[in-house]
Amino acid sequence: MTEPGIDTSFWRGRLADLEAADVTAAVVVQCALTWLLPQLTAFRNEVDQALMTAQLRRGADLSITRIVLHNLPLTPNTAARPATVDQAFEEWHHRLSATNVLLCSAASAAPRIHRLILLRDEAAPSIPDMVELLRNDGWTDHHRARRALGVIDIAGATTPLTGYDLDLDGPFGDADPSIYM
Amino acid sequence: MALSLCAVALGFVALAYPRTHDDVVDATQFSMAFFATLLTGEAVIFALTFSAASSWPSLRAIDSHIAFREWVLIGWFAALFTGCGILGNSSVSATYGALLFILANIFGIFSFVRLFGLASIGGRNRLLRRTLADSLARRGAGSGAAATDLENDPVVHSYLGTLNQAVTSNDPTAIRHLVSQLVEAEVPPEATQETITVHLDVLHRLSRATLVSGTDPVQVIACAHALIDSTIRHSRRLPDPAPALGALSRYLAWLANTALLMSVRGVGSIRAARELIGLTTDARLKILRCVDPDPKSAVDRDELGTILTHPRQVLSWTGDFTEFHGAHQAGALYGVYEILTGTKFMGNYWDGASILTALRQALYGHADAVTTAEADAARAVFGPVGEFDHFWALLSVTAIATLRDARVVHPPELVRPEFTPDQQLLGAYLRTFATHRYFATAAEAREALLSLVGRADPPGSAAAEIRRARRGHDYRVPAPLIEPHQRPAAMVLAIACRLAPLAPGDSDAELRRFLATLPVPGLRAAARLAARVLPGAAEETDFTEAIVVGLGVLQLVGAHTREGA
Numbered sequence: 001m002t003e004p005g006i007d008t009s010f011w012r013g014r015l016a017d018l019e020a021a022d023v024t025a026a027v028v029v030q031c032a033l034t035w036l037l038p039q040l041t042a043f044r045n046e047v048d049q050a051l052m053t054a055q056l057r058r059g060a061d062l063s064i065t066r067i068v069l070h071n072l073p074l075t076p077n078t079a080a081r082p083a084t085v086d087q088a089f090e091e092w093h094h095r096l097s098a099t100n101v102l103l104c105s106a107a108s109a110a111p112r113i114h115r116l117i118l119l120r121d122e123a124a125p126s127i128p129d130m131v132e133l134l135r136n137d138g139w140t141d142h143h144r145a146r147r148a149l150g151v152i153d154i155a156g157a158t159t160p161l162t163g164y165d166l167d168l169d170g171p172f173g174d175a176d177p178s179i180y181m
Numbered sequence: 182m183a184l185s186l187c188a189v190a191l192g193f194v195a196l197a198y199p200r201t202h203d204d205v206v207d208a209t210q211f212s213m214a215f216f217a218t219l220l221t222g223e224a225v226i227f228a229l230t231f232s233a234a235s236s237w238p239s240l241r242a243i244d245s246h247i248a249f250r251e252w253v254l255i256g257w258f259a260a261l262f263t264g265c266g267i268l269g270n271s272s273v274s275a276t277y278g279a280l281l282f283i284l285a286n287i288f289g290i291f292s293f294v295r296l297f298g299l300a301s302i303g304g305r306n307r308l309l310r311r312t313l314a315d316s317l318a319r320r321g322a323g324s325g326a327a328a329t330d331l332e333n334d335p336v337v338h339s340y341l342g343t344l345n346q347a348v349t350s351n352d353p354t355a356i357r358h359l360v361s362q363l364v365e366a367e368v369p370p371e372a373t374q375e376t377i378t379v380h381l382d383v384l385h386r387l388s389r390a391t392l393v394s395g396t397d398p399v400q401v402i403a404c405a406h407a408l409i410d411s412t413i414r415h416s417r418r419l420p421d422p423a424p425a426l427g428a429l430s431r432y433l434a435w436l437a438n439t440a441l442l443m444s445v446r447g448v449g450s451i452r453a454a455r456e457l458i459g460l461t462t463d464a465r466l467k468i469l470r471c472v473d474p475d476p477k478s479a480v481d482r483d484e485l486g487t488i489l490t491h492p493r494q495v496l497s498w499t500g501d502f503t504e505f506h507g508a509h510q511a512g513a514l515y516g517v518y519e520i521l522t523g524t525k526f527m528g529n530y531w532d533g534a535s536i537l538t539a540l541r542q543a544l545y546g547h548a549d550a551v552t553t554a555e556a557d558a559a560r561a562v563f564g565p566v567g568e569f570d571h572f573w574a575l576l577s578v579t580a581i582a583t584l585r586d587a588r589v590v591h592p593p594e595l596v597r598p599e600f601t602p603d604q605q606l607l608g609a610y611l612r613t614f615a616t617h618r619y620f621a622t623a624a625e626a627r628e629a630l631l632s633l634v635g636r637a638d639p640p641g642s643a644a645a646e647i648r649r650a651r652r653g654h655d656y657r658v659p660a661p662l663i664e665p666h667q668r669p670a671a672m673v674l675a676i677a678c679r680l681a682p683l684a685p686g687d688s689d690a691e692l693r694r695f696l697a698t699l700p701v702p703g704l705r706a707a708a709r710l711a712a713r714v715l716p717g718a719a720e721e722t723d724f725t726e727a728i729v730v731g732l733g734v735l736q737l738v739g740a741h742t743r744e745g746a
Contacts, residue, residue: 041639048635056627091637091666098669099635102703103627168706170668173660174582175713177505178439178448180659181389 005034006129008043014131014140015047018054018062025063025134026051027145031116031125033072033081036088044092051111052099059109067127067148068096070115070159075123093161101163113161114152127151184251187284188258195277202267205275209263212282216256219289223249223296230300237343237359238305242312242336247295248288255285306362312336314366317379321372331375332382344383348390353400356387360404364411373415377425378656380412381432385659388436388457392449398456409433409464413471416488423494424654427501430468433461434507435660438585441595455594462508462597469509472498473516475525487520492555492562495520496572497647503580503610505660508599510580511536511613518543523555530609533683533739535616537573545569562643570619572643574633574675575665577614581678582663582671584610584714604716608734615678615735623680623694630676634669670706673699674728677707681732684739689729696725704728 017023028051035044055064072081072089096113104110116125132145139145151157173179200208231243244250259281266275298304316336331337340359347355363383368376384405390396412429416422440457443449470476472495474487489495499517503510514536518526522543528534543551544559545566563569584607591602599606620629638645655662665672680692696704701724708724715731 038640041637045636045639049631052631052635053628056631088637091664095635095637095666098666099631101700102634102669102673103631103700105698105700163702166669167667168669168702169709170582170671171661171663174663174668174671175586176442177435177583177660178442180435180661181393181439181443 005032006040006043011043011047011131014133015050015054017133017135018050018064019057020135021061023133023135024061024137025065027065027067027130027132027139027148029067029127029130029148031067031069031127032129033085035129036085036092038084038088041088048096048099052103055109055111056103060106064111065149065152066096066111066113067116067151067158068092068113068161069125070117073118073123075121077123094166097161097163097166098168100161101166101168114158115161116151116158117156184255184284184288188255188281191280191284192277195273195280198276199272200276200279201272202270202275205263205266205272205279208279209282212259212279212286215286216282216289219286219293222293223247226296226300230305237339238299238309238312239335239339242308243296243299246299246308247292249292249296252285252288252292255281255288259285302358306358306365309340309362310366313340313362314368314372317366317368317372317375320375321369331378337379340379341382341386344386348386348394348396351394351396353397356396356400356404359383360387360407364407368415370418373418374425374654374656377412377415377428380408380415381428381656381658384408384412385432388440391453392440392443392457395450395453398450398453401453402456402460405460406464409460409467413468413488414483417483421491421494421650421654422488423497424651425656426468426472426488427498428654428656428658430465430498430502430507431504431660432658433465433468434502434505435658437461437508437600438505441585441591442589444595445589445592451592451594458595458597458600462600465502465508468502469513469516472513472520474519476516487516489520492521492559493643493646493650496562496643497650500576500579500647503576505583506585506610508597511609514540514613521555521559522551523553524551530613531738533612533616536613537617541566541569541617541619562646564642566619568642570617570629571632571636573614573617574619574629574679575644577617577675577678578633578665578668578671579663580614581611581674581714582668582710586713587716588713588719604734605737605740607716608737611678611732612683612735612738614675615681615732616683618679620679621691623691623698626676626680626691626695627698629679630672633672633676634666637666669703670710673703673707674710677728678732678735681729681735683735685736687736692729692732693725696728 018026030047034040051064051066055062069089072086100110100113116127118125127148128144130141130144130148132148133140134145169175259278261278262274262281263278266272266278299308313336316334320331320334332341340363344356344359347359360383363379366376387396387401387404391398391401409429412425416425419425437458440449440454444451444454470478471483471488489498495517499513502513511530514530515526518536518540521540524543526536526539528536528539530536542549544556544563550556563572587607596602620626638648677692677695680695682689682692699707704724708718708727711728711731712719715734717733718727718731721727721730
């Protein structure tokens with residue numbers, strides 16, 4: 001089945017391969033706005049869960065590099081998107097951070113998530129979506145994988161997603177409901 | 182309209198039967214005298230009954246009630262026609278003016294009687310009830326956007342402003358009258374949502390006033406009961422009563438906790454806190470009786486049957502009812518079970534029976550799944566069993582995150598049924614969720630945690646549908662709705678409690694194994710939460726021990742039965 005712009009069976013196949021011992025690294029780029037559409041929520045969950053499950057099972061034997069958007073495009077043509085897309089974007093970032101912080105004990109055994117910064121006049125990301133695997137020291141698509149990894153190396157092009165500012169305790173009002181009085 | 186018709190008819194009479202100059206002057210003298218008398222009478226009543234600063238009722242509302250402007254307008258026309266007629270020597274005009282004076286006098290009596298009616302409190306209440314109802318009806322008939330700025334409506338604004346004044350001046354009679362005006366206002370069904378919003382707003386203003394500003398709690402509680410009854414009554418008229426009932430249930434649970442905290446800190450009056458806590462537990466029981474299709478007792482015919490008919494509605498309400506350590510939350514699941522399966526749950530949660538496990542079995546069991554129409558509808562809302570488990574786990578996250586602070590001393594005077602520091606009761610509430618064991622090992626628990634933290638609710642899922650149904654129906658409850666993913670520590674504890682031993686002697690190995698896999702920041706946050714909400718956990722310095730010891734509260738449930746056995 002193919003969701004809008006995304007070949008889900010291809011993705012599922014690649015994600016299943018993450019369990020294989022000869023796969024030692026993966027580059028996953030999910031910068032297209034279609035990932036934030038409501039109809040893709042279930043598949044987005046599936047990808048997130050598959051990546052984290054593989055990471056948790058294989059630990060430091062698997063190095064996952066993910067690239068997602070840092071900000072949504074703000075050109076006149078794209079700014080008029082539904083509010084649900086912005087909400088989904090915020091929630092996704094929060095969930096990605098929380099998953100890393102709550103489940104990954106060591107930084108070496110956690111997916112490294114980079115956020116691609118879109119400049120003011122950029123309507124779309126400069127790299128295509130991809131899920132590329134490093135199998136027996138060879139990328140499934142060397143050119144694409146290198147292109148994605150190269151973006152991370154450019155100073156100022158991306159910023160890492162860390163959980164340092166994640167509020168694990170939840171809102172203050174949980175501990176002191178009288179704050180709402 | 183009638184007045185205009187009369188004026189036109191009198192015009193024809195004046196044309197047909199014009200009177201002489203002297204006749205007109207004589208008639209006008211009498212009419213003028215009476216007109217002046219009426220005007221003076223109205224002025225006296227006004228001066229004695231209303232102040233110049235009165236905004237509720239506003240002068241505009243009084244004017245439209247007694248048609249003062251129309252009356253003066255007729256008098257002005259009468260004087261104009263008479264004067265012009267006499268000066269211009271037109272007998273028709275003068276006669277018409279004299280006739281208009283007579284009409285003004287007749288109408289003036291009507292206006293005077295209406296005004297006299299307002300001099301009594303009953304009459305004034307009737308007018309204000311109608312004014313408020315009309316305003317809410319206009320809001321209800323407007324678009325959704327208009328409903329958002331309800332407080333900016335001039336009438337609602339005046340009403341709330343007057344309520345604030347009554348509260349500030351601690352005037353119990355005025356408060357009672359204002360509440361009765363709202364409660365008895367007859368609003369059309371399309372304005373129900375706006376009406377409930379104002380109800381909850383007034384309830385909150387009164388609760389805050391009695392807790393902080395010293396307003397008489399006895400009066401406030403009587404008014405609050407009237408407001409709550411009215412809110413429930415209005416909820417019945419909504420196509421989806423769940424958001425309204427849920428908002429009220431959440432508010433009451435939040436209010437009880439807040440009253441306790443503020444009282445303990447010496448910020449709020451302890452007497453008011455005691456009354457408010459009593460109010461909340463009683464009112465939540467009332468709501469529960471309206472939702473439970475087969476309540477333990479009923480004091481009203483309305484309490485027979487259930488308000489909530491659709492499985493999604495009952496799930497939405499359950500989420501709200503179990504938030505903020507709400508009283509009667511474990512008992513509420515009996516009704517939920519019955520609505521979702523069409524059959525009764527016969528176990529006793531107080532002895533450790535698990536309603537959610539039985540519900541899971543009734544809906545998704547292999548051989549013993551219930552085949553009623555209710556069960557089919559519930560399965561359609563949940564989807565596969567994994568979604569069922571995910572939904573209840575999310576619900577427990579919110580419930581656990583908002584449990585009361587176990588370290589706060591609960592004064593004996595603030596103990597009420599189902600609002601106690603009793604650890605066994607806390608254990609029973611927590612056990613409702615902890616016995617929903619859809620995984621058994623630490624590894625599975627880790628996957629369940631990953632699912633809780635990482636999965637957004639896709640469209641069509643129960644949680645997403647509840648959120649969609651709630652959109653635009655927040656009822657402005659002070660405590661905001663927080664999504665479970667904003668509470669990571671509670672997610673850890675929600676998973677951990679499902680591995681914790683339920684009886685003394687049961688192994689806690691899987692629980693410890695699960696906690697051992699967690700990174701320190703997550704474990705520390707979960708331990709902090711455990712120290713806050715679970716008795717005994719705060720004394721432990723080790724994070725894992727704090728959680729394990731805290732979850733020992735689950736073993737207290739059914740202890741009395743075990744001891745007797």
